Amino acid sequence: MTRTFAFDLDAFRKDLDGIAIEDNPALVKQKSRDFFWYSPILKGQLEHVTGDLVATPKDEAEVIRILKAAFAHDVPVTPRGGGTGNYGQAMPLSRGLILNLAEMNKVKAIHPGRVICEPGAIIAQIDKETRAHSGQELRLHPSTYATASIAGYVAGGSGGVGSIRWGGLRDIGNVLRLRVVTMEAEPRILELTGWELHKVMHAYGTNGIITEVEMPLTAAYDWVDVLVGFDQWMDTVRYCDALGNADGLLLKEIAAIAAPVPHTYFLRHQKFIPEGKSVAVLMVAPHAMDAFLAFTARAKGEVLFRADTAADPKGLPPAYELAWNHTTLRALRVDPSITYIQTMFAPPTHIEKIETITRLFGDEVPGHLEFVRFDGKITPMGLSLIRHTTNERLEEIMRLHEENGCPIFNPHRYTLEEGGMKQTDLVQLDFKREADPKGLLNPGKMIAWEDPSFDFAAQKTYLFPGLQQTG
Amino acid sequence: MTRTFAFDLDAFRKDLDGIAIEDNPALVKQKSRDFFWYSPILKGQLEHVTGDLVATPKDEAEVIRILKAAFAHDVPVTPRGGGTGNYGQAMPLSRGLILNLAEMNKVKAIHPGRVICEPGAIIAQIDKETRAHSGQELRLHPSTYATASIAGYVAGGSGGVGSIRWGGLRDIGNVLRLRVVTMEAEPRILELTGWELHKVMHAYGTNGIITEVEMPLTAAYDWVDVLVGFDQWMDTVRYCDALGNADGLLLKEIAAIAAPVPHTYFLRHQKFIPEGKSVAVLMVAPHAMDAFLAFTARAKGEVLFRADTAADPKGLPPAYELAWNHTTLRALRVDPSITYIQTMFAPPTHIEKIETITRLFGDEVPGHLEFVRFDGKITPMGLSLIRHTTNERLEEIMRLHEENGCPIFNPHRYTLEEGGMKQTDLVQLDFKREADPKGLLNPGKMIAWEDPSFDFAAQKTYLFPGLQQTG
Numbered sequence: 043m044t045r046t047f048a049f050d051l052d053a054f055r056k057d058l059d060g061i062a063i064e065d066n067p068a069l070v071k072q073k074s075r076d077f078f079w080y081s082p083i084l085k086g087q088l089e090h091v092t093g094d095l096v097a098t099p100k101d102e103a104e105v106i107r108i109l110k111a112a113f114a115h116d117v118p119v120t121p122r123g124g125g126t127g128n129y130g131q132a133m134p135l136s137r138g139l140i141l142n143l144a145e146m147n148k149v150k151a152i153h154p155g156r157v158i159c160e161p162g163a164i165i166a167q168i169d170k171e172t173r174a175h176s177g178q179e180l181r182l183h184p185s186t187y188a189t190a191s192i193a194g195y196v197a198g199g200s201g202g203v204g205s206i207r208w209g210g211l212r213d214i215g216n217v218l219r220l221r222v223v224t225m226e227a228e229p230r231i232l233e234l235t236g237w238e239l240h241k242v243m244h245a246y247g248t249n250g251i252i253t254e255v256e257m258p259l260t261a262a263y264d265w266v267d268v269l270v271g272f273d274q275w276m277d278t279v280r281y282c283d284a285l286g287n288a289d290g291l292l293l294k295e296i297a298a299i300a301a302p303v304p305h306t307y308f309l310r311h312q313k314f315i316p317e318g319k320s321v322a323v324l325m326v327a328p329h330a331m332d333a334f335l336a337f338t339a340r341a342k343g344e345v346l347f348r349a350d351t352a353a354d355p356k357g358l359p360p361a362y363e364l365a366w367n368h369t370t371l372r373a374l375r376v377d378p379s380i381t382y383i384q385t386m387f388a389p390p391t392h393i394e395k396i397e398t399i400t401r402l403f404g405d406e407v408p409g410h411l412e413f414v415r416f417d418g419k420i421t422p423m424g425l426s427l428i429r430h431t432t433n434e435r436l437e438e439i440m441r442l443h444e445e446n447g448c449p450i451f452n453p454h455r456y457t458l459e460e461g462g463m464k465q466t467d468l469v470q471l472d473f474k475r476e477a478d479p480k481g482l483l484n485p486g487k488m489i490a491w492e493d494p495s496f497d498f499a500a501q502k503t504y505l506f507p508g509l510q511q512t513g
Numbered sequence: 514m515t516r517t518f519a520f521d522l523d524a525f526r527k528d529l530d531g532i533a534i535e536d537n538p539a540l541v542k543q544k545s546r547d548f549f550w551y552s553p554i555l556k557g558q559l560e561h562v563t564g565d566l567v568a569t570p571k572d573e574a575e576v577i578r579i580l581k582a583a584f585a586h587d588v589p590v591t592p593r594g595g596g597t598g599n600y601g602q603a604m605p606l607s608r609g610l611i612l613n614l615a616e617m618n619k620v621k622a623i624h625p626g627r628v629i630c631e632p633g634a635i636i637a638q639i640d641k642e643t644r645a646h647s648g649q650e651l652r653l654h655p656s657t658y659a660t661a662s663i664a665g666y667v668a669g670g671s672g673g674v675g676s677i678r679w680g681g682l683r684d685i686g687n688v689l690r691l692r693v694v695t696m697e698a699e700p701r702i703l704e705l706t707g708w709e710l711h712k713v714m715h716a717y718g719t720n721g722i723i724t725e726v727e728m729p730l731t732a733a734y735d736w737v738d739v740l741v742g743f744d745q746w747m748d749t750v751r752y753c754d755a756l757g758n759a760d761g762l763l764l765k766e767i768a769a770i771a772a773p774v775p776h777t778y779f780l781r782h783q784k785f786i787p788e789g790k791s792v793a794v795l796m797v798a799p800h801a802m803d804a805f806l807a808f809t810a811r812a813k814g815e816v817l818f819r820a821d822t823a824a825d826p827k828g829l830p831p832a833y834e835l836a837w838n839h840t841t842l843r844a845l846r847v848d849p850s851i852t853y854i855q856t857m858f859a860p861p862t863h864i865e866k867i868e869t870i871t872r873l874f875g876d877e878v879p880g881h882l883e884f885v886r887f888d889g890k891i892t893p894m895g896l897s898l899i900r901h902t903t904n905e906r907l908e909e910i911m912r913l914h915e916e917n918g919c920p921i922f923n924p925h926r927y928t929l930e931e932g933g934m935k936q937t938d939l940v941q942l943d944f945k946r947e948a949d950p951k952g953l954l955n956p957g958k959m960i961a962w963e964d965p966s967f968d969f970a971a972q973k974t975y976l977f978p979g980l981q982q983t984g
Contacts, residue, residue, distance in 0.1 A: 215761030218803065261649070264625075286889065289889060329624070337685055
């Protein structure tokens with residue numbers, strides 16, 4: 043099944059009269075990109091992708107006008123927040139309109155335990171306002187805290203800093219309510235709560251446009267960034283695992299990163315990190331520091347850096363910008379051949395699995411683990427770095443992970459299914475049928491819609507026929 | 514080894530001049546008791562126990578004067594908070610002085626994430642002040658929230674409401690600092706943090722007198738009391754287990770209580786609870802209610818009661834007064850023959866173990882589980898009720914639990930070791946040697962001190978030779 047979109051751009055534009063529009067090709071291309079280039083495979087596939095126009099609505103009424111016009115003119119619409127995704131989530135594979143939600147960025151209301159925002163609100167700005175209002179902050183944020191939008195995070199992210207305490211975005215309770223506009227002749231406004239949220243969460247905007255987000259808040263603290271070093275990688279892993287399971291110690295982030303990554307790629311922290319050290323990157327509640335230090339001393343961890351007593355921590359990036367995909371970013375900046383994979387080391391045999399993978403690949407796949415709660419259990423998620431040689435070897439590395447019981451969430455694919463559970467998400471598909479009957483929202487990202495007969499078991503990469511041609 | 518204490522009470526009294534003293538035998542006996550009578554075995558052993566005097570210091574200087582005088586005159590000293598223990602923790606087995614810390618009850622300072630209190634501060638009062646100050650509350654509290662003192666909880670408790678999120682008191686980080694006065698010729702003041710806290714935590718005041726407590730705080734919410742009913746006990750268990758493992762749902766309390774206990778013994782909630790229903794007793798964060806209700810509906814749980822929408826919830830006890838040892842108390846009030854045991858159903862086979870125990874005993878041992886975090890994992894702790902017949906059968910029920918892989922923390926013993934891990938705690942013993950060289954603090958509670966040759970493997974009950982005789 044080949045999908046193409048033919049539309050009259052000028053006629054569509056006329057319907058957008060009064061709405062902020064950008065059509066300078068260089069600026070449109072800038073707003074058509076995310077961090078897809080972390081992946082050498084996506085870099086090859088998506089480098090040329092661009093939209094035709096960028097529309098920047100100032101409120102929900104304008105969003106509805108835009109969607110109505112796009113529906114009438116069969117124009118593909120790809121929503122965009124901060125553009126901080128890594129899998130082409132916000133990239134318009136079939137050209138059309140970029141729906142830039144950056145100007146809908148207000149924090150609308152703050153209550154005990156919850157905040158209501160416009161979709162383009164920047165996560166760090168939300169925290170700034172909720173902290174000032176009542177000492178509260180979001181439970182979870184990506185390492186792109188300073189630039190990511192809240193709806194982009196909900197639509198394209200899965201977890202991050204805070205997941206050690208709260209699990210992932212998909213865990214019920216971590217998003218409270220989404221207001222969504224459908225892509226129909228007469229767009230409807232829906233309010234989703236409870237299980238219904240799964241219809242549009244992590245759907246890349248393929249089946250509705252989020253115009254309001256209600257998120258839970260938790261107590262804000264002046265988290266202390268700490269780096270703890272070990273001579274042995276597996277000691278770092280065991281330390282992080284035990285730390286995550288220490289129920290009385292309040293931490294917001296626990297990552298383990300194998301030598302030589304920390305010394306070699308964390309340039310601004312380099313002076314604190316001896317070359318051979320594997321490092322735990324941590325964010326610790328200030329009132330937990332005494333107990334944390336006692337715990338760490340008993341585990342024979344060496345505190346290499348702590349921001350609360352550091353002589354001059356001002357020029358240093360925050361700990362969360364050493365973690366999650368910022369680890370990858372810092373490595374890429376020094377060595378552009380680096381890429382990464384995402385995997386999971388499921389308990390109770392997580393330690394053994396990590397040992398196996400470490401033995402199998404050594405420094406070709408430097409360890410990077412993010413410890414999170416998953417179904418109630420502390421679970422190391424791998425965001426392992428890869429010293430990339432060929433795409434074939436990259437596929438082989440992923441295959442060897444799966445053969446050793448470590449499922450891959452493939453960051454080298456632009457579709458929802460291949461990057462996730464490798465199966466059709468019927469809840470999301472059904473909602474797309476209802477909310478985007480013409481399939482105009484972010485085309486090419488949901489295989490179940492584009493090619494219902496696609497065989498996930500065949501291990502072949504899905505190539506969206508509607509992907510615009512190079513040049 | 515027999516221990517007796519001979520002392521000149523009048524001479525001792527003279528040294529206490531200016532300190533509030535009570536010697537009316539009826540009032541002294543009242544202050545010599547706790548809730549030991551939950552246990553038919555302890556009831557027989559301890560019913561007659563009383564001290565000679567009660568001293569009520571108003572500050573740490575008076576505590577030091579009292580300890581100095583007691584050391585000089587060889588007077589046993591048993592500290593007392595709210596007297597809400599269940600194992601005779603605060604009962605003076607060898608007479609002597611009751612050190613009543615009830616008047617040292619001030620909240621001294623509140624900071625982000627922590628509170629500093631005097632030892633006798635009532636837990637509910639601490640929360641009242643920290644809530645008013647900055648929307649904070651203690652992480653953990655016993656079901657005797659309204660009457661228990663903070664130092665009594667630390668010295669004699671193990672966990673409670675909030676343990677589903679934070680684990681137990683002994684988990685590092687759940688107590689931040691204790692200030693302790695030793696029982697020596699010249700009492701010393703020690704400040705304990707980190708692992709050192711274990712020297713005096715859950716030591717029943719056998720090796721030091723706590724004069725200041727620093728505890729971590731968390732965000733306070735207007736927790737919603739909810740009762741969820743099921744026709745099947747095991748469905749209740751599985752629901753609570755899944756709820757505890759739902760990382761995005763913020764709850765402060767999850768208990769599962771088997772039919773017919775809820776209907777029969779929760780008299781003021783009886784109209785909400787059909788007779789055959791097993792019940793989950795829950796405290797849910799208000800902002801989690803939508804997600805919680807969606808979760809519960811999918812699990813086919815029937816919401817029998819929720820305090821946030823109940824017509825007239827004013828006359829009802831709070832949910833936490835249906836849980837922990839208040840479950841036992843409510844049963845005892847209706848049927849005085851009821852008692853209880855404490856056990857643990859360790860994951861990953863916790864569900865199977867609960868099924869086995871349920872099959873083995875049926876309604877002789879009605880199920881009561883408190884779900885807590887234990888070493889990072891959601892773990893059902895049994896506070897099972899017992900329809901008591903004979904002490905022999907009670908011992909047999911406990912033995913059968915242990916034979917089926919469910920360790921018993923015996924609430925029918927007054928010693929630290931028998932109620933706990935059935936082994937010597939060298940950290941506590943060493944600290945007693947240092948801080949109470951004459952063994953005057955709460956005599957008879959630490960077997961390791963009283964009888965170093967006691968054989969825990971022999972399964973015989975320890976009988977303290979110094980226990981005052983009946984009458």
